[in-house]
Amino acid sequence: MQIAILLFDGFTALDAVGPYEPLEGLPDAEIVFVAEQAGPVRTHTGHLALTADRTLAEVTRPDIVVVPGGPGQTGQMDNARLLDWLRAVDATSTWTTSVCTGSLLLGAAGLLEGRRATTHWLGLDMLRTFGAEPTGERVVFDGKYVTAAGVSSGIDMALALVGRVAGDTRAQTVQLTIEYDPQPPYDAGSPQKAPKEIVEALRARTRFQQPETA
Amino acid sequence: MQIAILLFDGFTALDAVGPYEPLEGLPDAEIVFVAEQAGPVRTHTGHLALTADRTLAEVTRPDIVVVPGGPGQTGQMDNARLLDWLRAVDATSTWTTSVCTGSLLLGAAGLLEGRRATTHWLGLDMLRTFGAEPTGERVVFDGKYVTAAGVSSGIDMALALVGRVAGDTRAQTVQLTIEYDPQPPYDAGSPQKAPKEIVEALRARTRFQQPETA
Numbered sequence: 001m002q003i004a005i006l007l008f009d010g011f012t013a014l015d016a017v018g019p020y021e022p023l024e025g026l027p028d029a030e031i032v033f034v035a036e037q038a039g040p041v042r043t044h045t046g047h048l049a050l051t052a053d054r055t056l057a058e059v060t061r062p063d064i065v066v067v068p069g070g071p072g073q074t075g076q077m078d079n080a081r082l083l084d085w086l087r088a089v090d091a092t093s094t095w096t097t098s099v100c101t102g103s104l105l106l107g108a109a110g111l112l113e114g115r116r117a118t119t120h121w122l123g124l125d126m127l128r129t130f131g132a133e134p135t136g137e138r139v140v141f142d143g144k145y146v147t148a149a150g151v152s153s154g155i156d157m158a159l160a161l162v163g164r165v166a167g168d169t170r171a172q173t174v175q176l177t178i179e180y181d182p183q184p185p186y187d188a189g190s191p192q193k194a195p196k197e198i199v200e201a202l203r204a205r206t207r208f209q210q211p212e213t214a
Numbered sequence: 215m216q217i218a219i220l221l222f223d224g225f226t227a228l229d230a231v232g233p234y235e236p237l238e239g240l241p242d243a244e245i246v247f248v249a250e251q252a253g254p255v256r257t258h259t260g261h262l263a264l265t266a267d268r269t270l271a272e273v274t275r276p277d278i279v280v281v282p283g284g285p286g287q288t289g290q291m292d293n294a295r296l297l298d299w300l301r302a303v304d305a306t307s308t309w310t311t312s313v314c315t316g317s318l319l320l321g322a323a324g325l326l327e328g329r330r331a332t333t334h335w336l337g338l339d340m341l342r343t344f345g346a347e348p349t350g351e352r353v354v355f356d357g358k359y360v361t362a363a364g365v366s367s368g369i370d371m372a373l374a375l376v377g378r379v380a381g382d383t384r385a386q387t388v389q390l391t392i393e394y395d396p397q398p399p400y401d402a403g404s405p406q407k408a409p410k411e412i413v414e415a416l417r418a419r420t421r422f423q424q425p426e427t428a
Contacts, residue, residue: 014369014392017231017262021365024259031261040254040265045238047245048231049265051254100393121393138397150393151235155366160399172402173412178228179314179335179364181403182396183352185374188386189395198387 001028001165004062004089006102007035007052008082010044010072015099017050018154019066022162025174034059036081044071056085063094064161068154069101069120076105083109095161097146099154106147107132115142120150121191122206152189155180215242215379218276218303220316221249221266222296224258224286229313231264232368233280236376239388248273250295258285270299277308278375282368283315283334290319297323309375311360313368320361321346329356334364335405336420366403369394 003023005016016033023029035041035052042049067086076082086109090096098106103119106112107130117132117140118124124134138149139157141164148157159180163171188194217237219230230247237243249255249266256263281300290296300323304310312320317333320326321344331346331354332338338348352363353371355378362371373394377385402408 012235013231014235017227020262021226021228024261029259029261031259033262045243045245047238047243048234048247049267051263051265053263138395139399149395150391152369152392152394152396156397156399163399168400169409169412172400172408173416175398175400175402176405176408176412176416177364178366179403180366180396180398181352181363181407182366182394182398183370184389184394184396185353185370185377186382186386186389188389189393191390193395194386194390195383198383198390202387202390 001026001030001064002059002062003029003031003064003066004034004059005031005066006068007033007041007050008072008076009042010070010075011041011068012070012100012151013043013048013050014151015068015070015102015154016066018152019097019099019158021178022155022158022174023064023066025170025177026162026166027170032059032062056081060089061092062089065089065093065096067098067102067105069099069104073101073104077108086111093144095144095146097148097157097161099148099157100150103127103132103147104130106145112145112147115145116140117142117145117147118149119147122203215240215244215278216273216276217243217245217278217280218248218273219245219280220282221247221255221264222286222290223256224284224289225255225282226284226314226365227257227262227264228365229282229284229316229368230280232366233311233313233372235392236369236372236388237278237280239384239391240376240380241384246273246276270295274303275306276303279303279307279310281312281316281319283313283318287315287318291322300325307358309358309360309379311362311371311375313362313371314364317341317346317361318344320359326359326361329359330354331356331359331361332363333361336416
């Protein structure tokens with residue numbers, strides 16, 4: 001089973017590695033990191049590079065597609081080569097998935113029209129631009145499309161996907177292997193739970209660009 | 215503030231990237247990925263490489279050291295260059311930290327003698343070999359030494375560390391930014407919670423090598 005995880009400049013590392021780790025627990029998982037050009041691809045701070053081992057042209061029929069988000073997502077919203085690739089691999093994928101603002105790229109490719117979906121909490125309204133219906137859920141399954149909320153939610157998404165693909169016992173084995181028994185030291189992980197002033201401060205300093213101006 | 219994240223062949227990606235993401239939220243964070251040789255360093259399946267931008271020799275006084283674990287940890291237990299580097303950077307670090315079996319490397323370097331510590335649940339007994347006292351906690355602070363349990367626990371560890379270093383508001387801001395409001399689809403993340411047959415199956419197929427035979 002081939003699983004393609006997309007990389008682009010300025011992606012968020014945990015968006016990609018959060019799903020990577022549980023998906024490695026799928027039977028016969030062949031995970032490939034893919035980008036327009038092969039080689040190191042950096043996060044938005046430049047502090048970390050993951051290697052894309054394959055170019056888009058080399059990965060044509062993955063069973064599962066994972067699209068991370070991150071600050072660099074806005075710069076890809078009118079990247080025809082990347083959006084064409086998403087449409088092409090989606091035509092034969094078993095599952096097309098995203099984490100964080102990766103769903104905005106799926107939306108820009110026209111893949112979320114009429115579907116329930118999610119993204120980073122700061123970008124939820126943007127989903128409507130693509131004809132999708134934003135939900136407040138952390139992981140949204142709509143047919144073969146699976147979208148997850150911000151950054152860390154990709155772990156939950158991938159575990160749920162392992163369960164769908166390979167059964168509950170396999171998913172629980174993966175969860176125990178990665179000791180995913182989360183105990184956050186604070187309870188500020190969603191805009192409903194975080195102190196209001198922190199929510200407002202993040203809203204004030206973050207502006208998602210509309211696709212027509214990206 | 216310089217934060218050095220160690221890489222070695224066969225490390226577990228989420229052990230390193232789980233802490234990376236929250237630690238990027240520290241003020242003036244300069245995160246450097248470091249390994250014996252600069253260049254791509256692969257996980258144990260070979261499916262993913264992270265780039266080490268610096269060699270051990272180039273990183274001499276990080277404020278925070280993060281040591282991930284993974285299947286490749288056993289092969290490093292008698293790597294004198296790596297253990298010497300751990301001892302050298304620990305001499306001036308503000309915080310020396312680990313995720314998963316990374317604490318066994320700290321132990322092998324002699325840094326956990328007489329300290330409370332943790333590691334992946336399958337490796338807890340090994341900590342005694344190094345004079346450390348294993349605990350069942352997910353994140354253990356003992357002076358400047360911070361050890362975390364298996365794989366995904368590095369996110370909890372790093373959030374707690376951001377709180378200690380930069381205050382609760384900063385840590386909560388980071389938590390909301392990465393939308394860390396975990397909702398695992400199963401409740402099998404610890405040996406106390408997972409179905410007994412899954413725990414036993416993992417115990418049966420995993421044998422941590424004693425350091426003298428590693």
